[in-house]
Amino acid sequence: MRRAVRWATLVAALAGAVPAGADDSAQRDAEARFEEGLARVRAHDLEAALQSFRQATALMRKPAIVWNLALTEEKTNHPVDALAHFKEYLRQLPAADPDRPRAQKHIDGLNATTGHIDVAAPNGAAITVDKTQSLGATPLSDPIDVAPGHHDVEAKLGTAVKTVTVEALAGQTMQADFRGMDASAAPGATAPQADGAPPPGEALPPDTAQPQRGFFTPRVTTAAILAGVAVVALGTGVGFGLAASSNQSTAAGYASQHPEACSSTAPMPDVCSQWRGAVNGQNTDTTLSFVGYIAAGVFAAGSVATYLLWPGEPKSVSMWIVPTASPAGVGLGAGGRF
Numbered sequence: 001m002r003r004a005v006r007w008a009t010l011v012a013a014l015a016g017a018v019p020a021g022a023d024d025s026a027q028r029d030a031e032a033r034f035e036e037g038l039a040r041v042r043a044h045d046l047e048a049a050l051q052s053f054r055q056a057t058a059l060m061r062k063p064a065i066v067w068n069l070a071l072t073e074e075k076t077n078h079p080v081d082a083l084a085h086f087k088e089y090l091r092q093l094p095a096a097d098p099d100r101p102r103a104q105k106h107i108d109g110l111n112a113t114t115g116h117i118d119v120a121a122p123n124g125a126a127i128t129v130d131k132t133q134s135l136g137a138t139p140l141s142d143p144i145d146v147a148p149g150h151h152d153v154e155a156k157l158g159t160a161v162k163t164v165t166v167e168a169l170a171g172q173t174m175q176a177d178f179r180g181m182d183a184s185a186a187p188g189a190t191a192p193q194a195d196g197a198p199p200p201g202e203a204l205p206p207d208t209a210q211p212q213r214g215f216f217t218p219r220v221t222t223a224a225i226l227a228g229v230a231v232v233a234l235g236t237g238v239g240f241g242l243a244a245s246s247n248q249s250t251a252a253g254y255a256s257q258h259p260e261a262c263s264s265t266a267p268m269p270d271v272c273s274q275w276r277g278a279v280n281g282q283n284t285d286t287t288l289s290f291v292g293y294i295a296a297g298v299f300a301a302g303s304v305a306t307y308l309l310w311p312g313e314p315k316s317v318s319m320w321i322v323p324t325a326s327p328a329g330v331g332l333g334a335g336g337r338f
Contacts, residue, residue, distance in 0.1 A: 001282070007013070014115065026059050026060060027060060027238070029059050030059035030065065033052045033055040033059065034052070034053070034056045034064075035127065037050075037053040037068065037072070039193075041072070046072055046075050047195075049072055050069075050073065050078075052103075053068050053072050054069060057069045057085075061088070061092075063089055066085050066088050066089045067085075067086075067089045067103075069085050070082050070085035070086040070088075070089055074086075074106065074110065079113050079114050080114055080145050080147055080298065082106070083107060083110040083114055085109060085188065086110065090103045090104065090292065111145075111171065112170065112172055113171070114170065114171075115146045115147070115148045115151075115169055115170060115172065115174065116143040116144065116146070116172065116173040116174070116223050117129075117146065117153060117174055117175070118143040118144075118175045118176070119138060119143075119155070119159070119175075119176050119178065120175055120176070120178060120179050121155050121177075121178035121179065122157060122178070122179070122181055123138055124157060125137060125138045125155040125156060125157040125178060126155070126157075127140065127144075127153065128154045128156075129146065129153055129154075130151055131154065138155075148168050149167070149168060150166075151165070151166050152164075152165050152166075155178040157181050161183055162178055162180075164176040164177065164178065214338040223303045223304075223306040226302045226303035226306060227300065229299045230296045230297075230298075230303060231296070232291075232301035233292050233296035235292075236291070236292040236295075237289045237291070237293040237295075237296060238289075239289075240285045240286075240292060241286075241289035243281070244281075244289055247279070247281040247282035248268065248282045249286060
């Protein structure tokens with residue numbers, strides 16, 4: 001019942017914003033796509049409705065069409081696009097329009113689920129995000145809205161190019177700082193070059209835009225902790241394995257002194273309590289030793305996976321650590337590819 005009410009509310013919101021009658025071909029096509037989107041919403045096919053509203057918006061950016069596009073993007077989990085279109089809708093409304101609080105409520109909710117990047121750069125720098133989204137030249141009117149995660153922000157000013165990688169967090173505004181760029185550089189001009197800098201016209205490698213990272217990055221630290229736990233677990237397995245071997249020797253020696261009284265099929269007199277304790281200790285220690293080996297293997301695999309699959313880190317080195325056990329002994333096997 002509650003789901004039906006939600007769908008009815010959505011359809012009512014969409015239907016209440018149908019654009020006015022068409023005056024020309026573009027308006028007629030936009031209205032047709034708009035009505036198609038409403039029909040798809042009523043059929044509970046929001047993904048198809050989204051395509052219809054996008055087509056309508058491409059033809060005409062009336063507030064009613066933009067509103068319905070933003071609302072459908074929000075419902076289909078496209079928060080960055082929805083945020084952009086709710087902001088566009090808000091800009092289209094007069095200052096005293098009673099719908100502004102409703103749009104602002106959607107914007108506030110989406111701001112909390114998306115990341116935001118504030119660009120600090122000399123005026124006139126061309127800004128691109130992830131090499132696909134061009135945002136024009138600085139100063140930008142607002143922070144850049146992005147999905148949470150790693151993003152490469154590039155600034156071009158004359159012949160200078162700089163890239164900064166930002167870890168965007170939901171609901172937070174991070175900064176991409178380009179203020180060290182030479183604002184006087186212009187296309188065709190030769191800017192003074194620092195030692196080790198590339199010649200004019202050649203892009204700076206992305207690494208030069210980042211602070212130098214120490215060896216103990218979060219990836220390395222986490223992998224090292226997991227590897228340390230694996231070594232401890234392996235040592236525990238070895239310790240219990242040695243204890244099991246000792247108990248086995250004790251039980252075998254005691255049984256050899258009392259072959260009849262301490263056989264597994266004969267009644268157990270009190271003189272065999274030491275033998276029984278050694279056998280029980282052997283079984284327990286063998287089980288704990290096995291658990292230690294398994295835990296070592298799990299944590300070692302976790303260490304390798306963390307090192308190789310950590311997001312946003314360079315992976316020029318491949319390595320692995322595997323616990324090993326054989327009749328000749330136990331230990332850790334390691335390998336790598338460089």
